[in-house]
Amino acid sequence: MQITVKTFAQTRELSKTPSLHLEIEEGETVANVTSRLKNMDSNWALALEGSVLTARNQQLCDSKTVLGANDELAYFPPVTGG
Amino acid sequence: MQITVKTFAQTRELSKTPSLHLEIEEGETVANVTSRLKNMDSNWALALEGSVLTARNQQLCDSKTVLGANDELAYFPPVTGG
Amino acid sequence: MFSFIQEHDFNQAELYTKLQQDAQHRAPGNTGAIVTFTGLVRDFNMAGDIDGITLEHYPEMTKKALDLLVEKAVTRFSLTSAAAVHRVGRIYNNEQIVWVGCAGAHRQEAFDGACFLMDMLKQSVPLWKKEFKGNTSKWVEAKRSDDAAALKWMTKP
């Protein structure tokens, strides 16, 4: 099944990938996807280093969250609005 | 020498005296004046019972404050603005 | 910095603009946060269902006390400006009673300044509320929770 990965701010600039589609297996967690992306290339490795937040379908989530078909998984740095 | 005494809100209603002039001696304190007023009549006795605040020349003061010629001494209940 | 004691109603938008302009004048480009507080008369108060309130004050002292408070807030919280406006006289349900505004470099200072102004105003500015319904009226008692709120600022470093 397929998910959409999105990135924002520094994470977007470092990964050089604002958005991509990814094939995942049933039961894969955010942590699994994160380590697959880190192994893809050095840009992703750098982008996902340190404190990066994740959101599944536009809600903040943690690394243990299990992903499903057509989910949108976003990576971004700590927010700085306000 | 002479001072002006003023009262406000419940203190004014109970004392039935919004304002009066009073002769005082050199060195008299707020506490002295308060006990003289309390002895004047039962209205004043009632008005100055319990928690009553005092201000000398429009600044909050305590009972040990020494009064001077032409001072304005005000008595009023705890404030309830805002 | 400004303060008014007045019988007539005030306009929140005008006061906000006046505060912002004063802050910009006093410390150009350094205001990052503006907090305002507006107090209104509720239908249902201490004595139950009411028609409104009457505010008595000590005219010669009220303005001085309010000015002093505004100055203290600016100094204590390093504000770029602060202001307070209080109405006196007869005020009906849902009407405005009081407005305070604080401008500062950061949000915490502006929030603290506005809280401080309201807490201390309820302790040191000679204003007294009487609630009325029809022809009857009743003085509002000072609240212990207001004493506690003001005490907090006196004991804080």
Next chain:
Amino acid sequence: MFSFIQEHDFNQAELYTKLQQDAQHRAPGNTGAIVTFTGLVRDFNMAGDIDGITLEHYPEMTKKALDLLVEKAVTRFSLTSAAAVHRVGRIYNNEQIVWVGCAGAHRQEAFDGACFLMDMLKQSVPLWKKEFKGNTSKWVEAKRSDDAAALKWMTKP
């Protein structure tokens, strides 16, 4: 209750009126306190002297996150209404960035609600600031003090 994410500037007075009307509609005669917060761009920020900021966001999530926050504030502090507006895109020095407003029966609830909205917004709404000067720009780092401010609300009963 309302929230907006927008590129164009907002009018403090209009938002205040909208909040007050909403509170009056939701709980007639029960609003005794209205607190507003406005955030502005300062000339001098983390990176020193700047020309302004650019705000990036996650469009599909920002509005949802802001709506959720406003709802949480109303529930947690028993407010009569609450609202939040945040700008995105390019914003120059001294312009407005963010506005929050809380209406409640008493002042403490309205103050707490507005503090809560600002503290949590800086923690959970996907917005990122980049400061620019001329052709150079630099991302703003998240502050530890903002983490601490948000944590305060999570541990409070």
